[in-house]
Amino acid sequence: AATNHFRKLYTPVYCYRYEGIVDSLVISTFIDPERSWTLISGAAGISSNIQAIQYIPSTGAILWSARTGSVPAYILAPTSFTTDELFEYVSVDDHSSTQDGELLIKEIFPYPAQNEINIVYFSKKAKNVVCSIYDVRGRKIYQQKIQTTAGENEFTLNISTTLSSGLYFIRMSDNTVSATEKIIIVR
Structure with missing residues (x-):
């Protein structure tokens, strides 16, 4: 959850899989990234869970897990990578030789x-x-x-x-x- 929390909705509006998250949110307004992953993947803990993904804006970290064979995504340890590993950030004022047509x-x-x-x-x-x-x-x-x-x-x-x-x-x-x-x- 990019905002590190879920908005508490009342039945029958919210999905039954988020029942476990609601309890933790009432207790604490801050959830660290590890706890957030546990809550997100645990709430989705159904046999057909294909993937679980979490983005942590403060660190740029992305946690991702995908179903492997018959093992649901929420059971597997997530793969962790950062946005810096995915993207090369370039300034608008970049005047490298690539832009010069080299x-x-x-x-x-x-x-x-x-x-x-x-x-x-x-x-x-x-x-x-x-x-x-x-x-x-x-x-x-x-x-x-x-x-x-x-x-x-x-x-x-x-x-x-x-x-x-x-x-x-x-x-x-x-x-x-x-x-x-x-x-x-x-x-």
Whole structure:
């Protein structure tokens, strides 16, 4: 719960799964992140629980758990990561060479992708570039070295066996500049 609390509603308005949360809120107006996770995931403790997610604005932490086989999400220990691990924050006044057109991803298609990703990019000079694909947790899933020419370049990645459905980030880099774009894979 982003606000660290639930608004107390009266039956029959609120879901029966939040019955356990209501009791704790009457006792205390502050709930630490660990207790909040316990309450949220515990209140959702039904056999069909697919996922539980919690965002803690003060720390930027995200706790996430998903059903694995027959084990509901609320029983599993959550995976913890931060918004800093997911996103690269860039100032509006950023004047890096990427913005000057040194290396620029112009287009990624089809969007969403299924079996292949076509990447159109621009490079000011002929050079070696590394194309990497990262998942939302920042793990490198794929990497390929590419020799580019000066100007517009295009290449195709076959992803039919390497990526499952989800959101990914494609990063083109030459060790001095990089460009990153997102792609959605749908199977």
